[in-house]
Amino acid sequence: MLAIWFLFTVFVVPNRVDWIQWWYLFYFPVEAVIFPLLLMVRGRAGAWILSLSSIVIAAGLIFRIADMAAHMIFARAFNPVLDAYLLSNGFHLLGSSIGYIGAVLASALMVLAVLLIFVASWLSLARVRAVLRAVPRRWMLGSLVAVLGLWFVMSVAGSAKASRYFHDQLVSHVRTGINSMLELRAFRDIVNDDVYTSVPGDQLFGALQGKDVLVIFVESYGRVLLDRPRYAPTIRPLLEGATNRLSAQGYASSSAFLASSTIGGLSWLAHGTAMSGLWIDSQLRYDALMMSQRPTLISLFRRAGWRTLGVMPAITLAWPEGQYFGYDHIYDAAALEYQGLPFNYVTMPDQFTLARFQQRERDPVDRQPVMAELALISSHAPWTPIPDVIDWNLIANGTEFNEQAQRGPRTDQVWQDLDLLKSQYRDSVEYVVNTLVSYITQFGDDNLVLLILGDHQPMPLIAEGASAPDVMVHIVSSDPAIMRAVDAWQWTPGMLPADDAPVWRMDSVRDRFIETFSPGMPVRPDAR
Secondary structure, eight states: OHHHHHHHHHHHHOSSSGGGOGGGOOOTTTHHHHHHHHHHHHHHHHHHHHHHHHHHHHHHHHHHHHHHHHHHHHHOOOTTTTTTTHHHHHHHHHHHHHHHHHHHHHHHEEEEEHHHHHHHHHHHHHHHHHHHTTSSSHHHHHHHHHHHHEEEHHHHTTTTEEEEEEHHHHHHHHHHHHHHHHHHHHHHTTTTOTTTEEEEEEOOGGGGGGGEEEEETTTTOOOOOHHHHHHHHHHHHHHHHHHHHHHHHTTTTEEEEOOOBSSSSSSHHHHHHHHHOOOOOSHHHHHHHTSSSSEEEHHHHHTOOOEEEEETTOOOOOTTTTHHHHHHHEETTTTTOOSSOOOOOOOOOOHHHHHHHIIIIOSSSOOOOOOOOOOETTTTTTSSSOOOOGGGGSSSGGGGHHHHHHHOOOOHHHTTOOOHHHHHHHHHHHHHOOOOOOHHHHOOTTTEEEEEEEEEEEOOHTTTTTTOOOEEEEEEESSHHHHTTTGGGGGGESSOOOOOOOOEEEGGHHHHHEEEEEEESSSOOOOO
């Protein structure tokens, strides 16, 4: 009975946790007939069929579990080709959250679970085969064929209970893997085909000459913050207040939305998409981009005479991909020289990141203009503890944040209480917005231009069912000429985008920026 229950569950259980309901027990899976028919084969062929069937059933269940996890985090199914790298990334994330030993133990448990699935599949099929062979062969074959005929009649009649879900899901994963490999091959053919490859630097960004241009990615800065009742009553007034605070200091702003290439995580895909002008929605595409010669927005600014910088406080390991983007210098976690306590996964609070960048790059008087891509991570999971904005003059080596880094609920307490988890996420975003506004009003001048954008929506658990990939985007400047230049974008004035504000694909950011701020350069025929 346990063997039958295990196999039946594998055949009918959905690939999303929120779809699992008791009435799935009343489905009639065709696999419950096909596999027993195969198991009736005797001899050496029968032994091979048993082994191969065990592998197929185990693989189907593993893909189903992977789908459940992917839907919970990324709002999509698992891709066996594009998502294989998540194993190593997950290990590093676990290491930063629960320590190296904890990550090793968790990985060992996952390997053990996979092995147990294969063993359970083989044992269950072997037990069912033994039961089948205990019944007279002719009677059992006749019964199975009759049951298969019943399933066929139900299927032809259009009955939703006649299921072939296991087969369809397994075929879907195989087809997805094959298509992904073909798409990657096609992507490699076009990645180096770009009209801006040979544009001279003196034709680029003439409208921004002498200005510091900051492209700031805000972690999990999704549209859900404006659309869901749990978040909107806090975030909408926050953005309206930000508009007023900036306006009082002479800064104008405009806002809209971008459709990100990722949801729930994998921030680097969004960075690659925005900076390259190509749709980067998988690790394989990202890897192909890293090996290409396609110019990024960063490398084009470098060609035009800016000092280009990458400010990446979450980078704690070697980052060879950074060479592709075209930075003159990378401030990773070590280079930022934060000596305070980390905020769990978050290596340092965003205010320290901005303060260190200001001290090293914008405070010096005799310098060239800078173009920097900054990744702000205080709104990254696990959303505890949450820092406070302090006096900028008090920021030294980071130890001034130690008290904040040790307060608040523990990670396990936050993640065991869904309401608390969501409120912590909301509060972390509130901190980031206040930090950005404080930075602009403290250190801004007429030569500062900021493009502030989210990298992706938060994971579905936090997004409360929102499936759109939209994130917020703002441009801020005190130069009226800059704001007039973006009038054609038709964004909403202020920091709060209207519900019907434009939604651009994130891969349009690079080309829009080039075309808007490079007067005199011919507009591409295919410009969006």
